[in-house]
Amino acid sequence: MTGNKETIVVVGGGFAGMNFIKRIDRDRYDVILVDRNNFHSFPPLFYQIASSGLEPASISFPFRREIRKMKIKPRFHMGEVKLLDIADKKIVTQFETIHYDKLVIAAGTTNNFFGIEDLYKYVFTIKSTGQAIRCRNEILDRLERASNSTDPDIRRKLLSFTVIGGGPSGVEVAGAIGEMKRYILHREYPTIKSDELSITLIEGSDRLLHTMSGTASRYALKYLKSLYVDVHLQKTMQSYRDNIITFTDGSTMYSEMMVWTAGVTGETFEVRGGELPTGPGHRFLVDEYNRVQGHDDVFVIGDLALHTDDLYPRGCPQLAQVAIQQARNLARNLNSDCMEHPFVYNDKGSMATIGRNRAVADLRHMHLTGFPAWFTWMFIHLISILGMRNKLVVLTNWIWAYFSYPTSLRLLIHPGRYPLRSRWGER
Incomplete structure (x- = not known):
């Protein structure tokens, strides 16, 4: 740091x-980026990692490599922010x-578990x-164990x-597992019968993709059914214990693996020396310039x-485009040292994919x-993924998968446990 410029600390290296x-x-500014990881990742494609469609490195990009390209380089500090001291800055x-x-x-x-007790454990x-x-490993582990079992009841269990949540993430995860059932199972796991693998999608509202158009909802349902996904609408989960899902209407369902995509909530911090007002979902209340209410420097x-x-x-x-546009607008205001450009969201549409040749998009x-x-x-x-190498790797994987479903990415690799790492909470 030069010492004669203001220091801007940025918490989080996402979009x-x-x-x-x-x-x-x-x-004009010294910039410090702080993130719990040492890489930028691409959340819209996490589901493809979970379903063995892409390798993790293909949608991740090291911060230090991106910083190296910049003429005046910011600094990167890896760490998880525990405390915001507003008074002492x-x-x-x-x-x-x-x-x-x-x-x-x-x-x-x-993840937002809506107060359901101990749900994060299961x-x-x-x-x-x-x-x-972790999700990918569990799916592959279950496929391998089921292929070795001679008991059809055990295989079915x-x-x-089960996927909870019918938004874009839930639809994409359910569709990806459905593609594995329809196209992969008989090729690579011949001892498993197709009807022994079940995929259920649970949505609490009256339609899928509730934030998108009715057309998108109808086609998403159609595509999921073509991939053997059983969709239940207007079902709200109450609890999940001992592999039993209990719904608010009193009905129950057995499921040994549940993928939760039902909601999100803001990351929380301990705040000292002042107050940062928050609203629903632990989101900070900001004005049209993205200043936290009551603070000119946060x-x-x-x-x-x-x-x-x-x-x-x-x-x-809470979409990537909103984040990108807000970031650019805030930088523009700070660069001019004058808050004269209020943020106005330019909605470019939304989309979701349910598998090869199956997707919905609401454009302008x-x-x-x-x-x-x-x-x-x-x-x-x-075009949104960082790094030319990553773009090429992802494109190559997609082209290969389009013409041939077999892939080398379905590798079950469990990390070694020892030596113990105190930062992971191991004892």
């Missing part, structure tokens, strides 16, 4: 954090204390690369998969920012389904 760092004037991680002049919080969201989630890898961008207006009375949707002036939507989805996601 919002990385776009802000790239566009902030580093001639510092953040505290498990490793160090970092002082700031301006703070930009772009930490994103985590379900699989895909909100990070590590969680997606091992291969009972900003929030991305999924954690909650600014309400007539168009979005519940805040902007049209609704796409089938192959056109799938091709559009691939193009948009491909």
Whole structure:
């Protein structure tokens, strides 16, 4: 740090954090990025890691490699932020204390279990690369164990998969497992009968993809059924214990593996020396310039920012495009040293894929389904991935998978346990 420039600390290196760092004037500001990982990842494709469609490295990009390309380089500090001290203008991680002049919080969201007791102990989630890898390993492990079993009842129990949540993530995960059932099972696991693997998608509302158009919902349901996914609408889960799902209407269902995609909530921090007001979902209340209410030196961008207006009375949707646009707008304002450009969200549409040639897309002036939507989805996601190598790897995998489902990515690799690492909570 030069000492004669203001220091901006950015918490979180996702879509919002990385776009802000790239566009902030580093001639004017010293920039420090803090993240619990040493890489940027691409959350829209976590489900493809979970279903063995892509390798983790193909949608991840080291922060230090990206920083190396910049003419005036920010600094990167790996650590999980535990404390925000507003009065003394510092953040505290498990490793160090970092002082700031301006703070930009772009930490994103985590899983929301809606107060269901101990649910996090029993379900699989895909909100990070590590969680997606864990989910992939569990699916592959169950397939291998079922293929060795001679008892059909045991095989059915091992291969009972349930996805909770009918939003884009839930639809994509269920569709990916459905593709494994339809196209992979008889080729690579011939001892398992197709009807022994069950995939159930549970959604609490009256349709899938509730934030998208009715056309998208109808086609998503159609595509999932073609992949042998059993969809239950207007079903709300109450508890999950001993592999039994209990619903609020009193009905129950057996499932040995549950993937939870039903909701998100903001990452939380201990705040000292002041108050950072929050709203629903632990999102920070911000003004039209992404300043936290009551603070001129603390900003929030991305999924954690909650600014309400007539168009979005519940805040902007928690989408990548919102994060990217907020980051660019905040950098523009700070570069000019004048908050003269209020944030206005430019909605470019939303999309979801349910497998090869099966996708839905709500664009600004049209609704796409089938192959056109799938091709559009691939193009948009491909250009959004960091790094030319990663783009080429993902494109190659997709092309190969399009013409031939066999892949070398279905590797069951369990990490070694020892030596013990105290940071992992091992004893």
